[in-house]
Amino acid sequence: MLLELLKKGDPESEKKIGSSGVESFQVRIHPAYDSDLRSFYFVRGDGSMEDFCFIKCVDHIFPLTEKFQEQCVGPCSCHHEEDGEGGVTLGWLKFQSSTQMFSYFGSLNHLCPYESPITDPVIQTVVLALLKKGDPEWEKKVGSGGGLQSVQIRRPTVGSYPTYFVVRNDGSMVPFCFWTCIDNLIPLPNDYKNRCAAGAGLKSFRGAIRGASG
Known part of the structure; x- marks a missing residue:
């Protein structure tokens, strides 16, 4: 059928x-x-x-x-052609607020395996859409080596907080900050930005990650 x-x-x-x-x-x-x-x-x-x-x-x-x-x-x-009024469309998903986006991308840090390519087609598309729309240096991050191979969540150093990386086709990797991409699309509340900028990381937002709905 x-x-x-x-x-x-x-x-x-x-x-x-x-x-x-x-x-x-x-x-x-x-x-x-x-x-x-x-x-x-x-x-x-x-x-x-x-x-x-x-x-x-x-x-x-x-x-x-x-x-x-x-x-x-x-x-x-x-559902991923254009942004509608009152929200931002990233890949297959539409977000109504910056805190909803923060909740989504923050949760990926706990759900996706580290040091491995993100293979879920929905997650991969949404993360790349965030980078393309939210990072003014998107083209620079992709580089001239023929595009991207994958997106990964990695720990830059032992004990550091997980960070998003794009892996180019030549094997080189570049980190990007998901919360600054979100802030460029829909401004985050000041308490979110201040604590992220101060290096508090997502540990300070565990409640928000679990409960944010916009």
Whole structure:
């Protein structure tokens, strides 16, 4: 049923599926988003996977009312074109406030394995979108070596607090500060900025990371 929906409802389904075909479908919960939003994924025969928006597919086959379309708020590929009024869209996710972004990216420091590439497609897309939109030196960080290989969370030195790094295709790594990127998009409250700038790190914000909702 899902395969038929994908083929009939997505004009680019053949291109997305590729020559290896569809092996299975999954419903995945994003591990770091502050809710239980889910997204459909199809798994190709070669093991790679890609998300798709079932509401968008249904709407293509049989147009939905605006009320139903507005309910399509999950982390899927049809929601990362432009920022809307009153929030910032990063990859598949939309954030309504700087503290909500802080809660999300702070939680990744505890959920993602250190010293390893972030492989979750949702997390990877959202982190890269934050860097592209929030860091004025984004192009400099990417460098001229042919783009990025991965995003990682690493400890710069033994005992230091985890930091985001982008890994270039030539193997070199550059750190970036997620909270300054957030502050460039939507200004953070002064107490957040002051404590981060003073080196307090996210330990001072454990309650905020668990409970911030904007």
